[in-house]
Amino acid sequence: MKTTPINFVSPINFVCPECGSEILEEVSIGIVQYTDVTGIRAGGELEYDGNTYSEGGDFDGYQCHACHFEIPVDGPEQLLEWIANQNDEDEKPKNLVEWFDVNNFDHIKAYNHLLIHGCWPEDFLPEDIEIPNVWQVGLANKLANAYVEESYRAHEI
Numbered sequence: 297m298k299t300t301p302i303n304f305v306s307p308i309n310f311v312c313p314e315c316g317s318e319i320l321e322e323v324s325i326g327i328v329q330y331t332d333v334t335g336i337r338a339g340g341e342l343e344y345d346g347n348t349y350s351e352g353g354d355f356d357g358y359q360c361h362a363c364h365f366e367i368p369v370d371g372p373e374q375l376l377e378w379i380a381n382q383n384d385e386d387e388k389p390k391n392l393v394e395w396f397d398v399n400n401f402d403h404i405k406a407y408n409h410l411l412i413h414g415c416w417p418e419d420f421l422p423e424d425i426e427i428p429n430v431w432q433v434g435l436a437n438k439l440a441n442a443y444v445e446e447s448y449r450a451h452e453i
């Protein structure tokens with residue numbers, strides 16, 4: 297039987313809900329930091345060679361490295377839960393307009409069915425998909441944009 301070694305490190309899969317950055321950082325407060333002083337500049341300022349180490353410090357939370365969005369959790373277990381839930385939400389079917397894929401010919405065929413028969417083909421829409429009030433406008437807009445993009449692409453060739 298294959299077992300995963302205890303020191304195996306898998307990626308954290310963090311995506312900041314505010315800015316999309318994927319770098320998560322832990323924040324500690326009350327740290328004492330030591331920095332080596334290595335010289336004196338001509339102007340009298342001290343020079344540091346970048347060698348630092350720190351001691352102590354208390355856990356204060358987790359946040360996005362880029363925008364400092366604070367993750368609403370109290371510790372590592374909650375953090376892992378929060379990340380797992382966040383990833384679940386990403387996999388939830390979106391609303392019809394977001395879900396409809398103009399590059400998927402099955403979707404185009406279903407749309408054509410809608411034009412001809414006034415309804416979607418049976419079993420085309422995912423069961424729990426949300427259908428916004430203005431889905432027709434949203435879809436028409438998406439298809440029109442795709443048509444314009446496609447026309448430009450064809451023109452460039």
Ligand SMILES: [Zn+2]
Pocket residue numbers: 312313314315316317360361362363364365
């Ligand atoms: Zn962020």
